[in-house]
Amino acid sequence: MTADVSGQAGVSMWRDPKIRAVFFQVLVIAIFLAFVFYVGNNTIENLEKRGIASGFGFLSQPAGFGIGIVVLMDYNAQTSTHTDVLFIGILNTLIVAITGIFLATILGFVFGVLRLSHNWVVNKIAATYIEIVRNIPLLVQLLFWYFAVLSVLPRVKESLYLSENFLINNRGINFPSVIPEAGFWMIWVGLLLGIVATVVVSKWAHKRQDETGQQFPTLLVSIALIIGLPVLGALIAGIPFEFDYPKLGRFNIQGGWVLEPEFLALLLGLSIYTGAFIAEIVRSGINSVSHGQTEAAHSLGIKPSFTMRLVILPQALRVIIPPLTSQYLNLTKNSSLATAIGYPEIVAIFAGTSLNQTGQAIEIIGITMLFYLTISLLISVFMNWYNKRIALVER
Amino acid sequence: MAIVKTERHPELAPPVSQTGVIGWVRENLFSSWLNSVLTVVSIYVIWQAASGIVSWAFINANFIGETKADCTGSGACWVFIKARFGQNMYGFYPEPERWRVNLGYILGAVGLFLVLSDYVKSKKWPGIFLFVIYPVLCYFLFYGGFGLEVIETSQWGGLFLTLVLASVSIFVALPLGVLLALGRRSEMPVIRMLCVGFIELVRAVPLISVLFMASVMLPLFLPEGQNFDKLVRALVGMSLFSAAYMAEVVRGGLQAIPKGQMEAANSLGLGYWKSMGLIILPQALKISIPSIVNTFIGLFKDTTLVLIIGLLDLLSIVKGGTTDKNWLGLATEGYVFVAAVFWVFCFSMSRYSIWLENKLHTGHKR
Numbered sequence: 001m002t003a004d005v006s007g008q009a010g011v012s013m014w015r016d017p018k019i020r021a022v023f024f025q026v027l028v029i030a031i032f033l034a035f036v037f038y039v040g041n042n043t044i045e046n047l048e049k050r051g052i053a054s055g056f057g058f059l060s061q062p063a064g065f066g067i068g069i070v071v072l073m074d075y076n077a078q079t080s081t082h083t084d085v086l087f088i089g090i091l092n093t094l095i096v097a098i099t100g101i102f103l104a105t106i107l108g109f110v111f112g113v114l115r116l117s118h119n120w121v122v123n124k125i126a127a128t129y130i131e132i133v134r135n136i137p138l139l140v141q142l143l144f145w146y147f148a149v150l151s152v153l154p155r156v157k158e159s160l161y162l163s164e165n166f167l168i169n170n171r172g173i174n175f176p177s178v179i180p181e182a183g184f185w186m187i188w189v190g191l192l193l194g195i196v197a198t199v200v201v202s203k204w205a206h207k208r209q210d211e212t213g214q215q216f217p218t219l220l221v222s223i224a225l226i227i228g229l230p231v232l233g234a235l236i237a238g239i240p241f242e243f244d245y246p247k248l249g250r251f252n253i254q255g256g257w258v259l260e261p262e263f264l265a266l267l268l269g270l271s272i273y274t275g276a277f278i279a280e281i282v283r284s285g286i287n288s289v290s291h292g293q294t295e296a297a298h299s300l301g302i303k304p305s306f307t308m309r310l311v312i313l314p315q316a317l318r319v320i321i322p323p324l325t326s327q328y329l330n331l332t333k334n335s336s337l338a339t340a341i342g343y344p345e346i347v348a349i350f351a352g353t354s355l356n357q358t359g360q361a362i363e364i365i366g367i368t369m370l371f372y373l374t375i376s377l378l379i380s381v382f383m384n385w386y387n388k389r390i391a392l393v394e395r
Numbered sequence: 396m397a398i399v400k401t402e403r404h405p406e407l408a409p410p411v412s413q414t415g416v417i418g419w420v421r422e423n424l425f426s427s428w429l430n431s432v433l434t435v436v437s438i439y440v441i442w443q444a445a446s447g448i449v450s451w452a453f454i455n456a457n458f459i460g461e462t463k464a465d466c467t468g469s470g471a472c473w474v475f476i477k478a479r480f481g482q483n484m485y486g487f488y489p490e491p492e493r494w495r496v497n498l499g500y501i502l503g504a505v506g507l508f509l510v511l512s513d514y515v516k517s518k519k520w521p522g523i524f525l526f527v528i529y530p531v532l533c534y535f536l537f538y539g540g541f542g543l544e545v546i547e548t549s550q551w552g553g554l555f556l557t558l559v560l561a562s563v564s565i566f567v568a569l570p571l572g573v574l575l576a577l578g579r580r581s582e583m584p585v586i587r588m589l590c591v592g593f594i595e596l597v598r599a600v601p602l603i604s605v606l607f608m609a610s611v612m613l614p615l616f617l618p619e620g621q622n623f624d625k626l627v628r629a630l631v632g633m634s635l636f637s638a639a640y641m642a643e644v645v646r647g648g649l650q651a652i653p654k655g656q657m658e659a660a661n662s663l664g665l666g667y668w669k670s671m672g673l674i675i676l677p678q679a680l681k682i683s684i685p686s687i688v689n690t691f692i693g694l695f696k697d698t699t700l701v702l703i704i705g706l707l708d709l710l711s712i713v714k715g716g717t718t719d720k721n722w723l724g725l726a727t728e729g730y731v732f733v734a735a736v737f738w739v740f741c742f743s744m745s746r747y748s749i750w751l752e753n754k755l756h757t758g759h760k761r
Binding site for chain 2 (some may be wrong): 024028029039042043045049117119121122125131132136138139140141144147148151152329333337339347355365368369372376377
């Protein structure tokens with residue numbers, strides 16, 4: 001319609017917004033394609049000149065370098081391939097990201113609540129933690145933990161003993177490991193049953209509360225179930241495991257499990273840094289719940305501790321969840337800083353060592369970015385689902 | 396015979412336990428037994444930590460001397476920082492030429508003051524100076540030309556390099572971010588999709604992988620023989636990365652402007668660019684200034700990541716210093732120094748952003 005009118009008024013075609021939009025978009029596509037073509041062409045030429053064959057064949061070649069921290073997988077420098085390196089990298093990233101998210105959430109919620117405390121001293125301690133940690137680059141903190149704290153711990157020979165089987169030295173923290181014996185599966189079955197029972201019980205308790213108003217100590221019962229059933233399983237199978245204690249050998253510590261300083265530094269750095277940001281998010285979330293809610297709860301005679309748990313926090317969570325999601329994403333992405341302290345996660349060993357050995361820059365960086373894209377997508381999908389579940393149901 | 400008191404009883408002073416210092420202490424420190432325990436425990440912890448830190452950093456610390464041998468006290472060895480101070484600040488920039496960097500700092504500070512200060516009413520000339528003349532001036536001042544000796548960027552380092560990285564990235568990222576944000580809200584599907592794709596892709600990956608990409612893959616993308624300097628490659632990576640974050644900040648600002656503003660501009664006969672430039676963007680940018688400053692703080696902290704691709708920024712040069720065989724075992728001093736420098740910059744910027752937020756908050760405050 002507008003085009004007709006403007007056409008009748010004798011305005012040139014160039015002034016028609018619709019035609020202009022089409023023209024601009026075609027132009028942009030053309031420029032974009034030309035850019036892609038130019039870059040692609042250059043890349044192919046450069047690769048040919050350097051004699052690098054593109055493709056994913058390198059993934060099945062033996063890697064030929066050692067990796068410091070390998071869990072749940074077998075790795076051998078001579079026979080393992082670059083695919084194994086990729087999977088070890090992914091696994092190590094996930095391990096540090098998940099434990100980091102867990103610790104950072106606890107730290108963040110604790111300090112976020114402390115920051116709101118009426119106790120002046122406690123309040124200022126929380127404020128100091130937040131303001132110091134937030135304003136120092138994460139990389140500086142990681143290097144500090146690694147080179148200034150964990151590296152200056154005593155050498156293996158002079159290990160610190162927290163207790164007889166709990167050693168701390170500059171190669172990490174050693175503690176007894178659990179060696180499963182026949183019948184160990186009973187414990188896993190117990191754990192699984194415990195989780196299933198918890199879900200069932202909490203659903204039942206929720207339903208009963210909706211119908212009758214009677215409350216049920218769900219939390220205590222769940223803890224009892226999740227801890228109790230595996231213990232029961234272990235007792236039935238006749239304690240199907242043995243402890244392996246770390247022993248000071250000739251040069252190194254034998255037996256037991258060890259948390260390496262690289263892992264510890266990364267975990268400490270990531271969770272303390274992200275924890276400070278989460279604390280601020282929690283504080284602003286709680287502050288966003290209007291004070292009338294607290295007053296209403298008090299006037300109904302609800303105890304202060306219950307007011308926080310049942311009235312304020314559920315409403316605050318709605319404000320907290322979206323920025324919390326981006327902090328979780330940040331933590332996962334920041335785990336790539338491990339390169340600087342030598343924790344073997346995906347960027348350090350795959351986009352680092354593997355890339356240097358094979359020279360397949362495009363493929364390797366592509367795979368690495370794809371991995372981070374997938375993780376980002378998964379975390380945001382999960383958090384969006386959770387956000388929807390706790391969102392305010394309006395009319 | 397009334398026994399009713401006719402005159403008003405004089406007002407009593409409020410109870411001592413509720414006013415003054417005692418009242419404050421009761422209210423804030425010892426309001427319940429739990430609070431009292433918390434207070435006592437926290438004060439004990441603070442005392443322990445503070446006395447340890449103070450005696451390490453000041454009382455038992457060593458300030459005087461030239462070499463590590465002069466550090467005889469049990470505390471920190473600040474001689475290490477003092478001896479390498481020039482290198483920490485300027486990298487390997489030749490000593491007789493360092494006045495050029497200092498001059499650049501002074502001019503930048505003056506320009507920034509003129510642009511940000513309330514006392515200067517007209518922002519036209521300060522703006523032109525800071526955003527047009529100053530960058531060109533700095534290029535020749537720092538790099539060389541016009542009779543000044545050329546200093547290769549491989550010799551740049553220390554805090555100087557950190558500041559160059561941060562300011563160039565923000566200088567490029569801000570306009571680029573505005574364009575990306577406009578593109579993301581464009582009604583043309585092709586432009587919108589390209590912008591969304593770029594923003595989301597960059598935001599989903601860590602900065603390190605972008606830097607790796609810039610340092611490893613950029614040479615592959617360009618025709619043979621055309622190769623950028625290492626610093627420029629890092630700058631390209633950092634600018635593109637922060638542009639994506641900046642775009643989201645600006646988009647937040649754009650979304651907060653009511654639709655009526657655009658409609659009013661259109662009905663006055665302003666075209667897209669004029670209504671954006673004169674009506675929408677000034678308002679949108681104004682409300683997003685605090686977030687822009689916050690993004691800049693993040694960017695400033697992220698400049699440390701160039702350590703991984705081998706540039707000698709402040710962190711990197713101090714880290715190198717801690718492995719110097721004449722100064723072994725002083726990692727704590729080194730990293731505490733870097734942390735303190737970054738803290739001062741970031742903390743003052745965050746305070747500035749809070750102050751600005753309050754200043755710009757015209758009305759609507761509960």
